[in-house]
Amino acid sequence: MDTTAPEENYSEKAPPMAPLSSLRELPTTKRGARTRAALVKAARKVFERDGYLDSRLADIAKEAQCAAGSFYTYFAGKEEVLAAVLLEAQEDMMHPGMGRVQGTDDPYAVLEASNRAYLEAYKRNARLMALLEQVAQVEPEFRRFRSRRADAFIHRNARGIADLQARGVADREVDPMMASRALSGMVSVMAYSAFVRGEEQEEGTPVDFEELVSTVTRLWANALRFPGHR
Amino acid sequence: MDTTAPEENYSEKAPPMAPLSSLRELPTTKRGARTRAALVKAARKVFERDGYLDSRLADIAKEAQCAAGSFYTYFAGKEEVLAAVLLEAQEDMMHPGMGRVQGTDDPYAVLEASNRAYLEAYKRNARLMALLEQVAQVEPEFRRFRSRRADAFIHRNARGIADLQARGVADREVDPMMASRALSGMVSVMAYSAFVRGEEQEEGTPVDFEELVSTVTRLWANALRFPGHR
Amino acid sequence: MDTTAPEENYSEKAPPMAPLSSLRELPTTKRGARTRAALVKAARKVFERDGYLDSRLADIAKEAQCAAGSFYTYFAGKEEVLAAVLLEAQEDMMHPGMGRVQGTDDPYAVLEASNRAYLEAYKRNARLMALLEQVAQVEPEFRRFRSRRADAFIHRNARGIADLQARGVADREVDPMMASRALSGMVSVMAYSAFVRGEEQEEGTPVDFEELVSTVTRLWANALRFPGHR
Amino acid sequence: MDTTAPEENYSEKAPPMAPLSSLRELPTTKRGARTRAALVKAARKVFERDGYLDSRLADIAKEAQCAAGSFYTYFAGKEEVLAAVLLEAQEDMMHPGMGRVQGTDDPYAVLEASNRAYLEAYKRNARLMALLEQVAQVEPEFRRFRSRRADAFIHRNARGIADLQARGVADREVDPMMASRALSGMVSVMAYSAFVRGEEQEEGTPVDFEELVSTVTRLWANALRFPGHR
DNA sequence: AATGAATGAGACTTCATTCAT
């Protein structure tokens, strides 16, 4: 089963749904490549630090140690750098095949491994996820981007659920798609709450990662009425 | 039991958590009250139409048919009108005691009624909820506002869960708070996805409201291992 | 001799050079008189506190506990209240005939009494003097007002000097007018520096009043080569 | 002796008391330097013409023939350009060592040369001095600037006076500092009155420069009881 | 390619003054 987790999901390298176009052609010279890379890196730093809205192109250029005008050699504007940033991060934001849990067929173990992988990836890229959430609220283009990612993930989990239903492991009363939507959402909300909001406020008990994994997995398994008594 | 639902929940009229201050004093005269009300109404309309960030004070004033300067008689800026808008809407955004489901003690029925009430309120105020989500990404003050609301709700549901655990109706293995966080989040995510994102895109099957209620309720009940076989 | 001191000088009650017009007619009713008086008083307070430029009519009205609109019943604007404030204060700002130093003819004693009276009056109204200096830099009308006051004083002292020259008590080489300008200016500068600038900065040795009087008097007397060896 | 004259006095190039900071960094390119210089020049012109308070940044930009926004490339606001204007003028506002009156030790001659140098510098920069007086009434930062300048001058003259007292040339009864304050103030008042106020009003006898110098010098010398009978 | 100055549209605020009650 592949009951991974919510909202983001691109384990397959495949053309990741051509999310964001690079209008500008890539630089020809070595020097150009270097500058462009510096800009993308700087952009990520500035975005994560100041937020997308409060960041200015001038800051990004300064951070990349190049002139404001140079920015436009590579990008048409803020949106486009952000696209580049996201594109570049996409790889790592995708949990790496959840370690396969080789050699088991136990649905619960698979589910747990899947959730763990998702949450680890989320944690690793928490600031970027926060950024994406913010941007999605503001730029339709990125709202669509986020939706597509979430949908891909949801569909995959829906297939997993349907499969389990077929095998008699999961409750047949629920619609696989709706259930996937709900449970995937549940996990992503928890991730956001733990790693994004958790970071903002200094106070409060930082959630224990293992407890997070096990709670989420247990609820998910129960919700689908996995057999067994855990 | 009071397993209401996610993110927002203020059936008790009690101190509406004095969320957002109205620095400017309220108008003395009838005329003033009328103008202020017109501004709040106009602000809500403009915010919901253009989004918080893309709206200009001038537009709000125009919508309220008053001079730009008049705005400042009542509010110090965008934030403050928004606070007023939210304050005014708070009442209705709170689902009204979920009808009590008088006469039953069936946890499942209570849960379902609670979820239905929550989702109805969410649907009724979908555009405002969308606005709140947007603003929370941008203005710390409103991020806190949203958090406080969610927390209040989560705590209430956590109490409900703990109660059910004590009565032997709910799985004792999960921490009530974490479970509440996860399940409440699940419902609010579904509400957002159905009523906010569902509205944006014309295409797609609009979710059936009843199916939403029953799915969410079933998953919630299962997750906590309510007894019985539904 | 009447070698009083600088910049301000209106001991004679006589129509004090019709300095500032009261366009608005004075109030008829008792209530009106009360309001007007309250406004003038409030204006002085606000002006002295916030400075002329940074004060707003709304503040004055509030301080006078009346509505903003009421202001215009009595004054055409800021300038006019200020005129009223100055008019009202004029009386006390004028040192009271310097006690005449009755019974002496000693020029030095007269001079000293005159300077003392001037400095006392200046000190008493320091904040208002500061205000006047400020306003004179900004409003031509009040620049002229200040000039006329200074001139009146200078002329008077010039007459005093001429008189002493005639009596052989003062150096005949200097032009009475120029000398008066210089010496009167000297005293007013000292007064400003001691009572206005001295107040602004907490630090520093506050000037000893008596030392101020005696220094100024001695220098003045010496400058005109009063006979005798003090 | 170095009984220069009043209020301003910086013949020594020494630390120009780092009066006003240029927060914005200076332009790198030649073009930038040109624009900045044009802005400073324009600012001086506009300030002297309209007064500090009534001048608008837009006017300055227009005068410098550049876009309004360009202003902010070099200055944070009105205050900062003014600082630049003052900084640039500082050099010339400082009378140049008063020609030294080489070869004489006659205190009177030195004093006269000093006063002449001061008054010439004042006259040369009369409009700027007027501006400074105005601004000092309005912006604390510049009030302090003016005070520091005056103080430097006063201290220098005080030293001169003390020196003369030691040499038996000046009256020992007066405190050097107070005397310096008074006499320095006397000269600056005369300068202001002659070159600033004298310009405003078309009418009136424009003061004869030489008479001004000699009167001021004579009174100063007398006040300190220089020996000799002039 | 890189630079960094120049541009200018546009949004925000303030407050003196007017005006309907």
Place this chain on the structure above:
DNA sequence: GATGAATGAAGTCTCATTCAT
């Protein structure tokens, strides 16, 4: 007379984007 809300002109400042070197 008094009230206090309404008005709207003016000025400030920000930055994405362009452009001459």
